[in-house]
Amino acid sequence: MILRIIIYAAILYAIIYALRGIFGSINKQVNRDERGDGSGGDVAADDEMIVCPECGTYFPSGIGIPRRVGRERHSFCGEECAQGYSLRGGPPEEAGP
Ligand SMILES: [Zn+2]
Structure with missing residues (x-):
């Protein structure tokens, strides 16, 4: 009788632990997405x-x-x-061939 309760408790704990792991990874992904959209919209996605x-x-x-350089x-x-x-205000000068 008591043994069965303990087994149920262990299974329940395992399920909660697994769910927490899954939701934890989802939360991380959501945070990354929100960070990408935060500023202006012309910043590229995270892993690009x-x-x-x-x-x-x-x-x-x-x-x-x-960094804003001139108008770009x-x-x-x-x-x-x-x-x-x-400091240069533009791309580095190409060295001759
Ligand atoms: Zn560089």
Whole structure:
């Protein structure tokens, strides 16, 4: 009698634990989506790979550093690239062949 109650309690606990894991992962996804829509709408989705206009490195847009240069908005792979680009006011000059 008591043993059966304990088994039921254990099963119930396992179900709750599993559900909490599932809902936990859903909540994380929702938070990521909300963060992407937060600002202006011209920021790319989280996991999209974009090119740093300064050094040409591919990186996920989620870690990019947004910087307004002149009339355009760019995302850079790092603070150094953002500074270099904005100080020059444009893309780096192509070296001759
Ligand atoms: Zn860069």
